Amino acid sequence: MDSENIIVKTALQTIDIEARTLRRLKKSIDDSFVQCVEAIYTSPGRLVVTGVGKSALIAQKIVATLNSTGTPAVFMHAADAIHGDLGMIRSADLVMCLSKSGETAEIKVLVPLVKYLGSKLIAMVGKKKSYLGTQADYLLHTPVAQEADPNNLAPTASTTAQAAMGDALATALLALRGFSPEDFAQFHPGGSLGKQMYLRVGDLYPRNEVPAVRETASLQEVILEMTAKCLGGTAVTGVNGQLLGIITDGDLRRMLEKSPRLDHLQAKDIMTAKPKTIEHDALAVKAMEILRRHSITQLIVLKDQQYVGMIHLHDLVKEGLV
Template sequence: MNLVNNIALTAKKVLTAEADAIARIAEFIDESFERCVEAILQSKGRVVVTGIGKSANIATKIVATLNSTGTPALFMHAADAIHGDLGMIQPDDFVICISKSGNTPEIKVLVPLLKRKGSKLAAMVSSTDSYLAQSADFILNANVEREACPHNLAPTTSTTTALALGDALAVSLLEARGFSSSDFAHLHPGGSLGKRLYLMVGDIYGYNQAPNVNENASLKEIIIEISSKRLGATAVVKDGSKELVGIITDGDLRRMLNKYDSTEGIKASDIMTPSPLTIEPEQYAAEALAIMQEKSITQLIVTKSGIFEGFVHLHDLLKEGLV
């Protein structure tokens, strides 16, 4: 077997081992897990997640996930905790300690100090017979039979399962709190993800030109309006009002030339597309993008209760980083 095949085989073994381990810990979701979630929900403080070594790295990710899904959390390194950082824990805080063995020296020093402060303690451990597990109020069982490392030494499977169990905990809390996409948006205002969740059509369309002609407008008036406003289209409104009745695009003008032998006397109502697609200012900009992508168009008319307001263009969404 050549080197490339060996590499591929090793990678597949690791992924399979870790996937199997995650599937296995799903069977360990029990009453203790449920009581842990309920206790966090009832807690008036924050969730403090601690660990040492690779478990500390996993703890920081779990803290980030909890914070972003509505559960206030902070990270405390187990080694630093016994050298002063224990002061960050408040009386109502809930502590989650991550340790594969549950028997490391730092953990054995830290646990009695946590208990003395009166903190509720959850142990995320592989060994439920360990000192940590036996001392905790709740056990989050992250038991693994062996690491994906061929020497059964490097934290691989154990850290993956702990990470997945942390996600299970965070999402359980999210659903129990009724944490919505709007709540998520308030905590993620930056970047394209945040904009997809909070940016409204009304936030962007007002900067555009608003080409429109009445239904009796001449071909010359239509062409001038489309050309001068540079959006490649114009809305068609009822004569004497702003009630939307149609849209005329560059494509409609080209099709008109093929359809009519003479353009004399042609008016907007003859060549417009009636009942065009529209969007309201209160709808999300991401919804406008989805419509444009589905219909293969580059602009949408913005209306309020059927009254023409303006246009939102694909370029606006590109500029906002939604595409």
């Protein structure tokens, strides 16, 4: 068999084995799972998640998911726990141990110590009748018929099952808490998803210049204002400062194509009346929607129906909203 066939066959076999593992995992969403979720939900303390080897890596991922969805959690490596890190556990905390076999030496040392501290123990384990499985107060069963590697040795299907069970746990808790998109944004202020929920036009447009010309401004004045303010456009205002229109690079190009004479042109002859606008307190993602819908690159910003500035597509790109 050539190398290409070996690669494809092994990869497909891996996916098939892990898919079967996940299908079997559905049977573990039972009364024991419900009790575990309710225990975490009602706990006055945190969830301390621990493990060794690859299970420790999955434990860290579960902690990250829980914290980002409203469930306070911390990671504790099982090997470090018995060398001082047990000090992070309080009696009100729940401790969740991840292990495929439930028989590792570190887990056997850790379990009695957790119980001595007065914390309840959750086992996420592949074997119910293992040491960890029988000692736990709550059980999350992650059975694995075989690992996905050809030697049935490397943690593959087992870690997939642990990760999926952790996601099931986190999303069930999220649903119980009524965790909203606004809550998600609060925990993700630096990410694009979070910014979509809290970043407003008013946070962006003040960074820009405020290009504006009177309706009687000459073509030269219009071009100078547009190039000086570097937003690809300028607002056109009336005698009382009211918004009359906008002139963009596109308006200038169209005017140059159709007008034989330029010396007599004024801003009011070039502008697009009734330009697209957005209120200063609107979400920035709303501005992006308008720009995309109308294939434009700048929006007039209004505050109390008065022109206060302009927001450009580049402002939104810089914030990662594209």
